[in-house]
Every structure is written in structure tokens, then in C-alpha cells.
Amino acid sequence: MQDTSEIKIGIIGPKELVDQTRETLKIFPNFNPVFRITTPTSQIDQVAKELISEVEVLMITEYHSYNFVKQNIDFKIPVHHMPLMGTGLYRSLFLIKIANNLSSLSFDTFDEKYVEQILDELDEHSQHELFVYKSSSSRIDITEIVQFHLNNYRDHQAVALTGIQEVSNQLTLLNIPVQWVTPTQQDMIVSLERALLATTTRRNKESQIVFGLINIDNYKSVSVKYSSEHDVQLLTLRLQQMLLEYTKMLDGHLINLGGSEYSFITTRGIFERETRGYKFIPLLQDVRTQLGFSISLGIGFGRTAAESGNHARLALRQSIDSGGNVCYIVREDQSVIGPVDITSHKQYEIYNLAITDxxxxxxxxxxxxxxxxxxxxxxxxxxxxxxxxxxxxxxxxxxxxxxxxxxxxxxxxxxxxxxxxxxxxxxxxxxxxxxxxxxxxx
Known part of the structure; x- marks a missing residue:
């Protein structure tokens, strides 16, 4: 069966940023990435054109490359870049402050007002000399930018701040103090989440029915710990209250199936947002901490309600087989994502439900x-x-x-x-x- 649950995303950029993005994508099971590594001699517009027909969304890791292709190609798919206005720029300015000082800065790619804002937030109230490179065309001239930073260092002892790897490499060879600003993993996560939300596939699945099954692990051994039926019922009521609160957060509907099992129904868009892309299910830890026992979750995606329910049952079986206190997800194509829990949000295993060989x-x-x-x-x-x-x-x-x-x-x-x-x-x-x-x- 063709995997309709994965969204093809094209990643274009230098090897260091592509490798960093590759690691970050491990917590985005919906993405099926296609990577293209560029060098200073690469024709970035040609690379982008070749990928357009292969992918549903494009992510260009460096802004100057993104700016160039956006001005020269008429895209029919969403195209994104990884902005250097987040924690990456904070990190670089902090490193400059430690190694040199922030009195004189020479930078490209960044907006002057934003740099000034960060300097204020870093409690830098002294006078700053800020030299901003402004390009007159969409195509970046690396030699011109390097010369710009070189002149500012010779005349003002300005530390270079660049968003372009090749500029950083050449300035390093010239022994000019420089910081290549790269996105942190948090910046990349935010950018990839935006790219995911922009895809047609993701928007079409926004209202898809998601079916969930919840099972109390080792229910018999849990219930025998209590001396009276009254205590067991009080425990059950406390669990049901927690499940109702969690289901309310999902804008869903909770059903008590009797005994140790519950089910809920919500939509995929809400489920993905509340779990932060299948990375955060606090219910598992909350139940264990507050009630002293664990639960297993099985989540089913499907094209119909019946298919979602069947997949939820398969997913619950995976969770119970794994020892409980986890959540597994079975998608439309019967591929499995898991385990999902609050302590191992980066440890996904994604595999087919059954071997066919x-x-x-x-x-x-x-x-x-x-x-x-x-x-x-x-x-x-x-x-x-x-x-x-x-x-x-x-x-x-x-x-x-x-x-x-x-x-x-x-x-x-x-x-x-x-x-x-x-x-x-x-x-x-x-x-x-x-x-x-x-x-x-x-």
C-alpha cells in the first residue's frame, strides 16, 4: 500500500546545516525528506527547480539562497527558510561577548533593529558601532561581502556576524574574528512545524478522525491492592476525571468501555497540536505519579472511523506488548510510530506493522x-x-x-x-x- 501519511519535504543547504536538519527531522515522523547538499559553486536555482516536482514543500536552510530562488523561480509549492532571528542569533552574540566584545559589529543577513533589540536584552547598554551590509541585487556576491567585513575589521576592529557559511570560511582563513550564525535545534523545529502546517496533505488531514484507546496496565493487580470495592470505585473516578480533563484539552469525546478500558475521539489537527507533533503526552506520567499505576495508549489514524478504530486496537496491542506506560500510533498505511511518552520524545521507532518477506x-x-x-x-x-x-x-x-x-x-x-x-x-x-x-x- 502506498504511504499516504508521509509528506515529502525537500531540504537544500550546506552539509553542516543539512546534517543538523536531518537529526531534527527524526522527531517529525510525517516528513519524508529529500536532501540536496550545496557548495559555493552550486546553482541553487537549478537544484530547487529539480526538487519542485518531487516534493510537497521546500526548506532552504540559508536565507540568502532562499531569497535568491524566491526572486527567480515561480513556485507552485510552499517554500520556507530557517530564519536567523531566534535563539541562533542570541547564541552567536553571546559567544562574541565572551570571546571578544560587542562594541563593534559588522553583519550581513540580519536586520539592524533586531540586532539592537537583542543587545538591549543582553543588558548591553554601552555604545555600539553597527555596520550593516546591504546588497543591491538578489544574487549574493561572496567576495563583496567578505571585503565588506574585512574593511570593517581593519578600520574599526569589528567582529563579523554572518549568516553565510562561505563568508565565514573565507574570513576564518584571513584570521578575521567571525561568528557563522546557524539556527539552533529549537529554531529548526519551529521552521519545520511551519512547513508542515503549510502543506496541502497536512491541511487535508486537519479534520481527519483520530480514535484512541486507553487501557489500565495490569488492572487486576491494581484493583486487588484495595480492601474494598468503594476504594476501587474512588480510584476509577479519579482516573476518569483525569481522562475527561485530557479529552477536553483535545476537544474530544470520552467513552467508558467498561472495566479497564476507555476510548476517545478527536481530530488529527488538534491531536497533533496538543501532542506537539507526537512528542508530548503528559497524561502517561500524570496517571503514574498521581494514581500509582500506569496506562497504555493506542492511537489510530484512518480514512474512515472504522479504520481509525481498528488501527487504535492494533496500536494498543503494541503498547501493551511493550510493557505499558507508553503510546503507539498506527497510521493509515499501517506503519507504526512509537513509543511516544514524555521521557523519550526523541526516540521514535517507525516501522511497518508486519513483515511481508x-x-x-x-x-x-x-x-x-x-x-x-x-x-x-x-x-x-x-x-x-x-x-x-x-x-x-x-x-x-x-x-x-x-x-x-x-x-x-x-x-x-x-x-x-x-x-x-x-x-x-x-x-x-x-x-x-x-x-x-x-x-x-x-
């Missing part, structure tokens, strides 16, 4: 593993972009005991899912550690 299924069965457990392990291991492990490495990656890791590796070896490729010598006394290659990830 018959040979791999046969090997997984031989290794004594269910297909769903196998897919979760594959997602968790592949997220680290590493396929060679010792038992100790695997235990750390999967958050399991060393004994469990050794048992898993033994089963995988018998099922021909991994192969032993060598040994790692240890500095202290003891047997060398075997190194395994996880061939099933390939």
Missing part, C-alpha cells in the same frame, strides 16, 4: 520471535545506523540485560539472521567479545 518471516519463526517483535527490533537497531554489535552493544541499544542479548544473538545465529565476523579484545582479563553482523537489517 516470507523468508524473513520463516527465519523469525525459527528464532522464536513474533513478526511484530522482529519489526520493532529491526527499527530500533537500524535507527542507530549500525549493523555490527557485540552482545554488550546490543543490550545497550535494545535496553535489555546482557543475558537476554546473548540469548537473542544465539537464536538469531541459529536462524541465520546474524553472522559472527570477528572478536573484540578486552583490556582486562576475560574472554574476547564476539562481534556479530546483523544481516537481516541489510
Amino acid at each position: 516470507p523468508k524473513l518471516l520463516d527465519r523469525a519463526e525459527k528464532a522464536g520471535m513474533s513478526a511484530s517483535y522482529m519489526t520493532k527490533l529491526m527499527a530500533r537497531v537500524s535507527r542507530h545506523k549500525k549493523i555490527e554489535y557485540t552482545a554488550q552493544d546490543l543490550a545497550t541499544t535494545l535496553n535489555i540485560t546482557l543475558r537476554s542479548a546473548n540469548r537473542i544473538l544465539l537464536k538469531w545465529t541459529d536462524a541465520e539472521l546474524v553472522e559472527i565476523i570477528g572478536e573484540e579484545k578486552v583490556t582486562h582479563k576475560g574472554r574476547p567479545r564476539r562481534i556479530y553482523r546483523l544481516s537481516f537489517i541489510d
